[in-house]
Amino acid sequence: MLDIVIEARKAAITPGMEVRRILPFRLRRMVGPFIFMDHAGPVAIAPENISSMDVLPHPHIGLSTVSYLFGGQVMHRDSLGVEQIIRPGEVNWMTAGSGIAHSERFEDPSILAGGALEMIQTWVALPEKAEESAPSFNNYKPEELPVFTDKGVWMRLIAGNAFGLKGNVHIHSPLFYLHVVLEKDARFGLPQEHSERGIYIVKGSIEVSGTTYHAGQMLIFSKGVDPILMAKEPTTLMLLGGEPLGERFIWWNFVSSRKERIEQAKADWKEGRIILPPSDNHEYVPLPEDKSRPAGSPSPQALS
Incomplete structure (x- = not known):
């Protein structure tokens, strides 16, 4: 039996980057350990406006981000000092664990030729024993x-x-x-x-x-x-x-099995305790205003 059909919803993660958001959905938060899924592109924007698509440094905890491109390229930079150009067909798996910040920038205007930029990003929630693991980043070639x-x-x-x-x-x-x-x-x-x-x-x-x-x-x-x-x-x-992992809370870019850990991550980002990428540390995304949103509810401002 088909459990549910989810219709992708429009969401804007930057002024120049609109995505189709699939997960989380109010009637189905996760599929196995997958707790987030965005589909960006094909992108149609003037090359001179390419910087408006940049996703500035922002934090994560308790998850792995998985970036997969069909076309174009993205420059990834993170707290570990990793600088990696993400290309089509590669798997870029960043485990946030106890906390990491990263940026995704679009620095080559040629990627916009013919609407070539298109990507999927998913978040994979971590099992409890790995939620506080050391951050890591791995790039796997096709x-x-x-x-x-x-x-x-x-x-x-x-x-x-x-x-x-x-x-x-x-x-x-x-x-x-x-x-x-x-x-x-x-x-x-x-x-x-x-x-x-x-x-x-x-x-x-x-x-x-x-x-x-x-x-x-x-x-x-x-x-x-x-x-x-x-x-x-x-x-x-x-x-x-x-396989399902059990209940997970998600707020903005933070995922955890514990509500109090989400609150700690908020404070850590606000107070500068999550390190910015060494080569991309002049600007960042500030902590969104909470507006009394429960820690178990997805923030509309979630970033990739």
Whole structure:
């Protein structure tokens, strides 16, 4: 049975960067350990305005951010001193753990040619034993990621395990994350070994049990339900899920199993105890005004 269909909502993370937000959703906060998902692009903006898309230094705790590009490039800088150009097909996995700050800047105007900039960013909540782990950042090249092809099907395993493939990306709990491209009329299924599974339609459309679903929708299925997906046209999908971790609280860019840890993170950022990226420390995103929003509610100002 199809548990729920989530419609992506528009959200602005900077004046020049509007995204489609999929997770969290009021009726479905997480899919396995995945607690956040944004789809940005294809971006249409004048090259002279490219700096308006920059995401200034901002903090995270208790999660891993996963940046995956279909086109363009992004410059990542973080508290560890990492400077990494993120390119299409790579996996950029930053574990915030006890606390990290990073920026994402768009420094090459050529990436806007033909609306080429397009990316997905997800957040993976950490199990309790890893929530206060040391921050880290890893970049994995496309050739390090398993790829499977069949008639009308191309699939890259971004992280975890699925369909007998096992990824090289270091993860903290059982999960899977896949980039799938289907030709028209191609059929595809879902990995059966995971408790919670979601399909996000990046572009194109699929038919499931006689109903057609379109770009911008996420379909979520429970374990034991094994639908057949048929591409109605050339289609790109992101499949994700895994084992649930239990309740998590999210406020702005902070995720934790404990409300009081969210409050501590607020104070740490406000008082400058989370270090800014050494090469990008002249400006930052200030702590948003709380407005009495409960720690368990997603802030509309959440940043990637």
